[in-house]
Amino acid sequence: MASHGLILALGLLVGLSTAAHAEPLDEPLKPLPTVPNLDPKRVQLGQRLFNDPRLSVNNTLSCASCHRLDKGGADDKAFSLGFDGKPVEVNTPTVFNASLNFHQFWDGRVDSLEEQVHMVVISPTEMGSTWETVVKRIADDPDYAKAFSNAYPDGVNEPNIRNALADYERTLLTPNSRFDQYLLGNTDILTPREKFGYQRFKEYGCIACHQGVNIGGNMFQKFGVMGDYIADRGNPTRADEGRFNVTGDEADRQVFKVPSLRNVARTAPYFHKGSAPTLEKAVEVMFKYQLGREPQKNDTELIVEFLKTLTGEWEGKPL
Amino acid sequence: MTLSRRLGLAFIGVLLASILLFMYIESGAQQAASHIESRDLIRVLKQQDAVWDNEVLKARVALSHNYDPLVSPLHEMTRLWQRLDVIESEPGRHAPSLWDTQRDEYLKAVKEKTRLVEQFKSHNAVLRNSLAFLPTAEDDIQGQFARLSDADRLQLQNVAIDTYDLLLSSLEFAQVTTEDQAAEILLGLNRLEVNRDRLPDGLQGSIDILRRHIALILREQPKVNELLQGIEAIPLAARLDTITNLLDTDQEQAAAKHQRNHIFLLLFATFLVLILIWLAIRLIRSFAEIKRVNSALQTANDELEQRVEERTRQLKDTQSELMDTARQAGMAEIATNVLHNVGNVLNSVNISADLVSRKLRSSKAQGLGKAMNLINEHSHDLGHFLTEDEKGKLLPGYLNQLVEAIAVEQQGLTDELAQLSKSVDHIKDIVSTQQSYAGANTLMEPLVVSELLEDALRMNSGALTRHHVTVIKEYGEVPRIMGDKHRLLLILINLISNAKYAMAGVSNHARNMTLKATVVDEELQISVKDEGEGIPEENMTRIFAHGFTTRKDGHGFGLHSCALAAIEMNGHLTVHSDGPGTGATFVLQLPLKLAEGEP
Numbered sequence: 063m064a065s066h067g068l069i070l071a072l073g074l075l076v077g078l079s080t081a082a083h084a085e086p087l088d089e090p091l092k093p094l095p096t097v098p099n100l101d102p103k104r105v106q107l108g109q110r111l112f113n114d115p116r117l118s119v120n121n122t123l124s125c126a127s128c129h130r131l132d133k134g135g136a137d138d139k140a141f142s143l144g145f146d147g148k149p150v151e152v153n154t155p156t157v158f159n160a161s162l163n164f165h166q167f168w169d170g171r172v173d174s175l176e177e178q179v180h181m182v183v184i185s186p187t188e189m190g191s192t193w194e195t196v197v198k199r200i201a202d203d204p205d206y207a208k209a210f211s212n213a214y215p216d217g218v219n220e221p222n223i224r225n226a227l228a229d230y231e232r233t234l235l236t237p238n239s240r241f242d243q244y245l246l247g248n249t250d251i252l253t254p255r256e257k258f259g260y261q262r263f264k265e266y267g268c269i270a271c272h273q274g275v276n277i278g279g280n281m282f283q284k285f286g287v288m289g290d291y292i293a294d295r296g297n298p299t300r301a302d303e304g305r306f307n308v309t310g311d312e313a314d315r316q317v318f319k320v321p322s323l324r325n326v327a328r329t330a331p332y333f334h335k336g337s338a339p340t341l342e343k344a345v346e347v348m349f350k351y352q353l354g355r356e357p358q359k360n361d362t363e364l365i366v367e368f369l370k371t372l373t374g375e376w377e378g379k380p381l
Numbered sequence: 382m383t384l385s386r387r388l389g390l391a392f393i394g395v396l397l398a399s400i401l402l403f404m405y406i407e408s409g410a411q412q413a414a415s416h417i418e419s420r421d422l423i424r425v426l427k428q429q430d431a432v433w434d435n436e437v438l439k440a441r442v443a444l445s446h447n448y449d450p451l452v453s454p455l456h457e458m459t460r461l462w463q464r465l466d467v468i469e470s471e472p473g474r475h476a477p478s479l480w481d482t483q484r485d486e487y488l489k490a491v492k493e494k495t496r497l498v499e500q501f502k503s504h505n506a507v508l509r510n511s512l513a514f515l516p517t518a519e520d521d522i523q524g525q526f527a528r529l530s531d532a533d534r535l536q537l538q539n540v541a542i543d544t545y546d547l548l549l550s551s552l553e554f555a556q557v558t559t560e561d562q563a564a565e566i567l568l569g570l571n572r573l574e575v576n577r578d579r580l581p582d583g584l585q586g587s588i589d590i591l592r593r594h595i596a597l598i599l600r601e602q603p604k605v606n607e608l609l610q611g612i613e614a615i616p617l618a619a620r621l622d623t624i625t626n627l628l629d630t631d632q633e634q635a636a637a638k639h640q641r642n643h644i645f646l647l648l649f650a651t652f653l654v655l656i657l658i659w660l661a662i663r664l665i666r667s668f669a670e671i672k673r674v675n676s677a678l679q680t681a682n683d684e685l686e687q688r689v690e691e692r693t694r695q696l697k698d699t700q701s702e703l704m705d706t707a708r709q710a711g712m713a714e715i716a717t718n719v720l721h722n723v724g725n726v727l728n729s730v731n732i733s734a735d736l737v738s739r740k741l742r743s744s745k746a747q748g749l750g751k752a753m754n755l756i757n758e759h760s761h762d763l764g765h766f767l768t769e770d771e772k773g774k775l776l777p778g779y780l781n782q783l784v785e786a787i788a789v790e791q792q793g794l795t796d797e798l799a800q801l802s803k804s805v806d807h808i809k810d811i812v813s814t815q816q817s818y819a820g821a822n823t824l825m826e827p828l829v830v831s832e833l834l835e836d837a838l839r840m841n842s843g844a845l846t847r848h849h850v851t852v853i854k855e856y857g858e859v860p861r862i863m864g865d866k867h868r869l870l871l872i873l874i875n876l877i878s879n880a881k882y883a884m885a886g887v888s889n890h891a892r893n894m895t896l897k898a899t900v901v902d903e904e905l906q907i908s909v910k911d912e913g914e915g916i917p918e919e920n921m922t923r924i925f926a927h928g929f930t931t932r933k934d935g936h937g938f939g940l941h942s943c944a945l946a947a948i949e950m951n952g953h954l955t956v957h958s959d960g961p962g963t964g965a966t967f968v969l970q971l972p973l974k975l976a977e978g979e980p
Contacts, residue, residue, distance in 0.1 A: 090446035164452040265517075267510035274449035281448050281502040288593055313500065353510065354593045356586065 084247030092275040093242040100229045103213035108230025116199040118145040118189035129157035134328030134381050140336025144187040151301040153336035156329050159322055161232040163279035168334040170319040171308045175228035193220040236325055236374025259368025262361045267353050271320045279322040286316055288354030295337055327370045328381045341366045407642045415468050416632045422465040427621050429454045437612060443509050448502050475631050483627055487620045494615040501608040508601040511594040512555050518591040519548045525584050540576040551595045558606050566599050718942050722811045725874055726804050732843035733801035737794055745786035752780055810867050827976035828866055830859040830898045837873035848881055850892045857899040861976040868946040875939045876909040876967050883913030903973045910966040916958035924956055
């Protein structure tokens, strides 16, 4: 009898706990992880560097010039302007949650944020600088020199600048989106339409590529599985070859990193060339060229409504 | 110990220490520990690889729609590999190039597998999507068929069946991908293409979509299968096994080497212990030797001490003998001295006695006897005789003269006896002085220098008279002094006596002796100057030496004892002579010590 009582009590306890905290949902999409525990001195340094135009050769551009944290961590233009005032080749992806992407850049040519920093700084169309110049500028600033020697045993040097920036970017997560709250068990947070949107998202197969913790950003995919989008769009450039430019593999032609859909409502225009000005347009293109499907009436709207629930918070405020 | 021997020992010490250090470093257990860690890392690497494979398969069978698990194992593996690489790239762990080769092979395999997995992800995603869509598409088409009129439906029955067959074939193809199946699907697709034109517009679109998806399946399925085979064929696990084997082999070698080092260390330790034992034995022996030598030394020392004692005793004996001899000699010397001095005084005594006896022999007292005889002859008529008799009448006058003479005689005798008694007193003094000589007692008494000189002259008076010496006295103003009367007398008597002797041979001029007493600079100077034979230059230094004499009957004692006495009184005795025949002057110099009551 006693043992039965114990089991009953245990059962009640389990029941209570499930009632208090709803179980997270087991979905192909996963909520954001917590911000990693990093050395605040390095993060602070990274933030200063992120906003410092001295990283560009002519002191005109900082990282934040294109990755505008008030514009969803991206640019509102299809093409950001480089240090020379000329537009760059591809649309600026958001810096938010970038650390969760398995590779960086549209063509995924690097797989760490440190390397991403490197590529941008030395890019002749973006910052156009050299590390020699950047390190000298930073080292000549006594404030920086002091902060660096506090944060790094070997003071100002290229790897440390890259690491500080990367560490700062690792803190740029946008938690607490409504959809994440939903995933964490708060199923009432979404409206029925949004839930339908999510269901459509899964049914039509968007989820085949846009899944995981970053809702994308974990695989490469050909742009134009079911049709030649680039030909239809017209005006193809070298950038349209995507990953082929990195690997030289024919199979990688027009293959791009699947972008994250987090905060997608705040990062228009869309696609690697910013060719889709609105979410609706982007969803339509995806239906046609990736899924090879005709959306049912209203389904695009539902999906767009769902996508809007993916907007998270930065510094406690929605993006 | 010589320098070279020390250097040799130092060298051996340094050598042994370095061997020990070398062996200690060689026998470090670090290799084993890092080997375990490496093995562990490889095990986890293999695990992650298996997880990766597993996730690929899960994606393949559409168990999972999340591709994150296909990314994370790679990250984990990269991290693990970096740690392993750090450990194993350390120099000396593997034969050169062996590890590099293995590492390159592994990295190549990982890179290839990553590439294939990435492609698999892309292709599998669209394939799964299309496969998942097929039933929906079929439902959609069948639904549209159902909505057709019966006549149309009958007409399109074959198309519906074909579509259905194609769908089934495609689903089957997803499971069993063969060439035949592919050909059949291709055939079905062509048939659908042909049938398409016969369909109504609404159905055409649906059929097109279906066709595109089946075409995609037809395209992607073999691709995915191929990729899977490729992934499977990547010998990543085999590479890891090879690395494990390499690690094991190297570890075995290291362990063998380790064991060998242990044996060497053991041998070396034994060697060191033996050296220690040998050194201990040497030390014990050294101690024994030192002890033995010590006791021998002790014995020798004791013997030496005994001999020294014996010698000391002998020396003492000899010394006491010598002292006895010396004492005897001293006694003899003293006796000689005393006798000499006594002899000098006795001379005076002798003279006095001689004088007395001569006086007594020629005494006028005999006349008294003659007078008494005359009286006795005339005793019966004494009155008559004295008044009448010629002879008798002269008698009283004679008696009166006699009385006077006797009185004079008596006075002379008394004087002479007093002189005699004085000389005897001096002898007594000499003897008593000599008796107290050992203590060097000096009897200080108030003295008048002139009296002292007179005493000394008186003691020599007889001899001086006999030798016809004229004494010239030049006494200055000398106060009463405190002095040793006896010693002063001794010196003066000797000097006067010597002066007298020195002038014994003088016949061509008067024999003058000058006595002088003065006070010069707080110093009493008494000089005795003769005009005798003088002193030759060569004798000037020897004159005060013991036993030196120029006289035939002299014993060379007088001046020596005088000089000694002068020194004993803190003074000194000097002599001056211009040479033989010019006489000599002896000067006694004494510190002036005034008697009480003197200014």
